Amino acid sequence: MNPTMAAVKNGELLLSKEALKDLVRAVLEKKVPFRIRAKGFSMSPVIKDGDVIVITPLMDDQPGCGEVVAFLNVPNGTVAVHRVIKRSAGHYLIRGDNTRGPAETVTKERLLGRVKTVERNGKKVRFGLGPERFFIGYLNRKNLFSSLVHASRKVLLLLNGRSHR
Amino acid sequence: MIKKANLEAVYVPSEDVVAREIEGEIIIVPIVSGVGDMEDELFTLNETGKSIWQKLDGRRKLKDIIEALSGEFKAPLEEINEDVVGLASELLKRRIIIEAPKG
Numbered sequence: 001m002n003p004t005m006a007a008v009k010n011g012e013l014l015l016s017k018e019a020l021k022d023l024v025r026a027v028l029e030k031k032v033p034f035r036i037r038a039k040g041f042s043m044s045p046v047i048k049d050g051d052v053i054v055i056t057p058l059m060d061d062q063p064g065c066g067e068v069v070a071f072l073n074v075p076n077g078t079v080a081v082h083r084v085i086k087r088s089a090g091h092y093l094i095r096g097d098n099t100r101g102p103a104e105t106v107t108k109e110r111l112l113g114r115v116k117t118v119e120r121n122g123k124k125v126r127f128g129l130g131p132e133r134f135f136i137g138y139l140n141r142k143n144l145f146s147s148l149v150h151a152s153r154k155v156l157l158l159l160n161g162r163s164h165r
Numbered sequence: 166m167i168k169k170a171n172l173e174a175v176y177v178p179s180e181d182v183v184a185r186e187i188e189g190e191i192i193i194v195p196i197v198s199g200v201g202d203m204e205d206e207l208f209t210l211n212e213t214g215k216s217i218w219q220k221l222d223g224r225r226k227l228k229d230i231i232e233a234l235s236g237e238f239k240a241p242l243e244e245i246n247e248d249v250v251g252l253a254s255e256l257l258k259r260r261i262i263i264e265a266p267k268g
Contacts, residue, residue: 005256
């Protein structure tokens with residue numbers, strides 16, 4: 001028969017996006033938080049590629065404007081993490097902080113959980129998840145947040161360049 | 166001390182794990198301190214491990230599972246017995262399965 005059990009450590013398990021989605025759903029359905037490594041840049045600088053995030057399951061309360069949520073991305077069947085920028089009855093307008101394209105309308109059935117914690121290099125990152133989330137949500141809704149971040153980066157690069165002259 | 170699985174016992178997956186069949190394998194996520202952690206240790210069971218896992222349903226004794234598997238796999242009964250007890254012991258050691266409550 002040769003049944004084997006293998007232990008896989010530190011996120012070494014290579015799963016397809018579809019499989020990862022199933023696993024995230026299974027854990028959240030058990031009403032426990034799920035700690036997972038984020039990939040991609042759509043939520044930068046709040047969540048950067050390689051950050052570890054904790055997704056907490058949604059109980060009866062629904063996420064409000066400015067909160068960062070994990071949701072089922074229908075076109076490709078993956079789990080995505082973006083920010084709620086507007087809420088109406090049963091629908092959420094959602095967009096990544098670093099995305100300039102149109103916002104997406106998501107039904108509450110597609111919401112999986114909210115992101116409560118971000119860890120970067122072993123340290124907790126609080127920016128973007130505290131009270132300032134409302135303001136970021138507002139700026140994102142006006143399509144201003146990503147522009148502001150890009151402008152800030154350019155200024156920082158410029159200042160950094162001058163200080164090295 | 167490593168606890169060896171008992172042929173007369175009935176086992177069931179622990180409440181502290183989430184297990185899903187994904188792409189032909191069973192993937193087990195332990196819930197540690199109330200969190201399912203992809204960055205911590207996960208476990209996978211291969212195809213034959215899956216056949217055993219699916220029978221650990223809290224109803225059948227381990228010896229009955231071995232008997233059922235002897236009809237599915239063309240292997241000597243002693244070998245099946247050894248494999249099942251071996252895997253069940255490993256799962257028990259890691260608290261992935263527990264003895265089912267009696268009654």
